Amino acid sequence: MVSEVRELSYAQAIQEAMAIALEQDERVFLMGEDIGVYGGAFQVTGDLVHRFGPDRVRDMPISELGGAGVAVGAAMTGMRPIFEFQFSDFATLAMEQIVNQAAKLRYMLGGNISVPLVMRFPAGSGTGAAAQHSQSLEAWLAHVPGLKVVQPSTPHDAKGVLLAALADPDPVMIFEHKVLYKSKGPVPEGYYTVPINKSETRRIGRDVTIVASGIMVHKSLEAATQMESEGIDAEVIDLRSLRPLDIPAIAASVKKTHKLLIVYEGVKTLGIGAEVSAAIAESDAFDFLDAPIMRLGGAEVPLPYNPELEKAAVPQVPDIVTMVRRLVQGAV
Amino acid sequence: MPVTSNMPPAYQRFSPEQLKGFLKKMLLVRRFEESAEAAYMRGLIHGTMHLSIGQEASAIGICSALSDSDFITSTHRGHGHCIGKGAEVKFMFAEFFGKEDGYCKGRGGSMHIADPSKGNLGANGIVGGGIPIAVGAALSAKMRKTDQVVVSFFGDGANNEGAFHEALNMASIWKLPVVFVCENNLYGMSTSTERSTAVKNIADRAVAYSMPGVIVDGNKFADVADAAHEATLRARRGEGPTLIESKTYRTRGHSRSDRNRYRTKEEIESWMNHDPIDLFEADLKQFKLLDQDEITALRAEVENEIAEALEFANNSPSPSLAALTRDVYTVI
Numbered sequence: 001m002v003s004e005v006r007e008l009s010y011a012q013a014i015q016e017a018m019a020i021a022l023e024q025d026e027r028v029f030l031m032g033e034d035i036g037v038y039g040g041a042f043q044v045t046g047d048l049v050h051r052f053g054p055d056r057v058r059d060m061p062i063s064e065l066g067g068a069g070v071a072v073g074a075a076m077t078g079m080r081p082i083f084e085f086q087f088s089d090f091a092t093l094a095m096e097q098i099v100n101q102a103a104k105l106r107y108m109l110g111g112n113i114s115v116p117l118v119m120r121f122p123a124g125s126g127t128g129a130a131a132q133h134s135q136s137l138e139a140w141l142a143h144v145p146g147l148k149v150v151q152p153s154t155p156h157d158a159k160g161v162l163l164a165a166l167a168d169p170d171p172v173m174i175f176e177h178k179v180l181y182k183s184k185g186p187v188p189e190g191y192y193t194v195p196i197n198k199s200e201t202r203r204i205g206r207d208v209t210i211v212a213s214g215i216m217v218h219k220s221l222e223a224a225t226q227m228e229s230e231g232i233d234a235e236v237i238d239l240r241s242l243r244p245l246d247i248p249a250i251a252a253s254v255k256k257t258h259k260l261l262i263v264y265e266g267v268k269t270l271g272i273g274a275e276v277s278a279a280i281a282e283s284d285a286f287d288f289l290d291a292p293i294m295r296l297g298g299a300e301v302p303l304p305y306n307p308e309l310e311k312a313a314v315p316q317v318p319d320i321v322t323m324v325r326r327l328v329q330g331a332v
Numbered sequence: 333m334p335v336t337s338n339m340p341p342a343y344q345r346f347s348p349e350q351l352k353g354f355l356k357k358m359l360l361v362r363r364f365e366e367s368a369e370a371a372y373m374r375g376l377i378h379g380t381m382h383l384s385i386g387q388e389a390s391a392i393g394i395c396s397a398l399s400d401s402d403f404i405t406s407t408h409r410g411h412g413h414c415i416g417k418g419a420e421v422k423f424m425f426a427e428f429f430g431k432e433d434g435y436c437k438g439r440g441g442s443m444h445i446a447d448p449s450k451g452n453l454g455a456n457g458i459v460g461g462g463i464p465i466a467v468g469a470a471l472s473a474k475m476r477k478t479d480q481v482v483v484s485f486f487g488d489g490a491n492n493e494g495a496f497h498e499a500l501n502m503a504s505i506w507k508l509p510v511v512f513v514c515e516n517n518l519y520g521m522s523t524s525t526e527r528s529t530a531v532k533n534i535a536d537r538a539v540a541y542s543m544p545g546v547i548v549d550g551n552k553f554a555d556v557a558d559a560a561h562e563a564t565l566r567a568r569r570g571e572g573p574t575l576i577e578s579k580t581y582r583t584r585g586h587s588r589s590d591r592n593r594y595r596t597k598e599e600i601e602s603w604m605n606h607d608p609i610d611l612f613e614a615d616l617k618q619f620k621l622l623d624q625d626e627i628t629a630l631r632a633e634v635e636n637e638i639a640e641a642l643e644f645a646n647n648s649p650s651p652s653l654a655a656l657t658r659d660v661y662t663v664i
Contacts, residue, residue, distance in 0.1 A: 029475065055475065060502065061498070061501060061502060061505070063498035063501065063502060065464065065494055065495055065498055066464045066467070066494075066495055066497075066498025066499045066501070066502055067464075067498070067502070068464070069461070069463070069464020069465050069467065069468060069495060069498075069499065070464050070465075070467050070468035070471055070499075070502060071468060072464070072465050072468055073405075073453070073464065073465035073466060073467060073468020073469040073470075073471070073472065074468040074469065074471050074472040074475075075468070076448075076453055076465065076468070076469065077403065077453070077468070077469045077472040077473070078472055078476060079471075079472045079475060079476070081468075096458060096461065096495070097461070097464065097465075100457075100458050100461060101456075101458070101461055101465065105454065106659055106660070106661075106662070107439055107659050107660050108436060108439055108440045108444050108454075109435075109436050109439075109440055109444060109446040109448075109454050110434070110435060110436035110437035110438075110439050110440060110446070110659065111437065111658065111659030112435075112436075112446060112447070112448050112449075113446060113448050113453070113454065114662055145660050146660055146661070148661075168662075168663070169662035169663065170661050170662050170663070197664065244664065
């Protein structure tokens with residue numbers, strides 16, 4: 001008898017992680033907008049309020065700045081809050097507490113206080129929600145020392161990263177892609193963690209390294225599969241953690257493939273691709289490169305509503321295929 | 333024997349020895365700041381500082397209602413709050429001088445002194461930044477079922493920040509054990525409350541959040557202490573927050589860049605004639621709780637403590653450059 005691997009959706013996996021944490025650790029509580037009986041805008045908290053009550057699955061007023069500060073204060077004084085932004089875009093309202101407070105208090109106060117805070121950010125485009133509900137702002141936060149920023153791409157990682165974040169004494173920002181919430185994948189039962197400082201090689205290949213984050217991991221894997229028939233063997237690395245960045249793993253891959261493409265949904269300019277590119281250019285992998293490092297990122301535009309325009313504003317599978325072909329054929 | 337007729341409740345609630353302790357703290361605040369100012373004038377300090385000279389009764393009066401296990405959040409003008417909550421001046425001076433023995437190991441400076449072992453969650457450099465954090469600490473106290481209360485100190489400038497309004501609303505709907513203390517010293521840097529604030533009294537804003545709004549003469553220790561006593565009792569009874577407006581005045585400028593162009597010499601002098609330390613000493617003598625000889629001895633004791641603290645800070649080592657990035661994270 002082969003036991004079938006249990007599959008859960010990305011949203012269910014996150015919910016299961018939160019349920020395990022709520023069950024195991026009385027310091028853990030959730031706060032956010034409409035996360036109680038409504039179940040969260042993307043049904044990630046679902047029916048948790050019925051299992052754990054409204055104190056621990058706490059609806060808050062529409063007060064992102066104040067709410068984020070409440071989470072910081074609770075984290076500083078013995079609790080383990082998990083704060084849900086309804087949309088990652090609304091983090092712009094709470095930047096003061098995230099950037100000036102959560103990220104800095106430990107260092108600024110001489111290491112005497114930790115802020116074990118977990119924040120969840122439903123991010124990304126593809127839902128027709130237009131410019132104020134579709135952004136990928138993870139690079140903003142990854143710029144700030146004191147924060148850890150992760151971007152899980154699979155249900156397995158979404159659960160394990162959340163449990164690892166809760167075990168971490170420092171603030172961890174988790175960017176979840178809204179389009180991935182319904183995607184399914186194998187998820188082990190019970191407690192496990194996924195390291196929040198390591199990338200994951202999703203496909204081993206020899207011709208080109210594709211470093212991707214979030215939903216772009218899936219698009220890159222699809223592109224890699226399409227290119228098999230052309231004899232192009234792409235390696236796909238899921239970045240998973242934006243701060244800290246796992247540069248050694250990427251450098252090792254580049255030394256093998258001699259070519260690097262970085263694919264991410266956030267706006268291309270000054271995005272995560274620039275940092276990965278620069279870090280590899282500065283590393284001992286530079287001498288192994290046979291082609292310029294290339295980036296595919298979001299267009300320099302507020303995300304549009306029209307579905308065709310919206311798709312055109314972020315990298316798609318054909319864009320990745322085209323770019324990889326050019327890299328492999330020496331056309332860049 | 334103390335004279336008890338017409339004696340404010342605070343003078344009856346506290347023993348003469350305790351009252352002497354509060355006077356000592358007020359003197360320590362005053363002498364700490366005067367010494368800090370002198371060090372600054374002599375070019376020994378490279379950073380900035382914000383003096384609360386004239387506001388000592390407000391800080392010490394409020395903290396008289398707190399125990400070590402209660403929390404405070406403080407402001408850029410926070411030396412008095414720190415001393416009120418039990419900070420030692422030698423470690424404060426060391427921080428002011430940027431030394432390794434300072435409360436923040438030289439990473440924070442005058443504006444960020446924190447001592448979690450005494451419930452001081454830190455002085456905050458962002459106007460209004462500490463207010464939601466205090467509400468979070470109060471939520472934590474309630475969820476952990478302790479009888480801790482939290483005091484959030486802030487100035488009149490903060491009452492026009494969104495964080496103030498969001499935080500007061502949340503504290504009220506969740507009936508949290510927090511006391512909001514607005515030290516209204518009439519100016520947010522150079523802008524008077526008359527020009528910046530739509531209500532006559534900041535305490536009037538309590539109505540909008542269904543909590544008591546109390547106005548006290550912030551230069552009278554007993555008035556402040558009695559208001560803090562009532563507000564903390566209410567908080568510990570689970571009845572929710574109070575907003576105390578402590579009307580006071582800083583006789584020094586906002587910071588070192590201030591040239592006092594926005595107020596008159598006469599105004600400053602009239603407030604200097606309403607000095608909180610003079611008023612407190614006069615009261616203690618009038619009610620025969622302390623005599624002039626004891627006050628003279630106390631002042632000498634404070635002088636010694638300040639001199640020893642300055643010496644300690646001067647002799648404290650500077651932080652090692654190798655430790656530049658220590659404490660950004662607890663674990664990488």
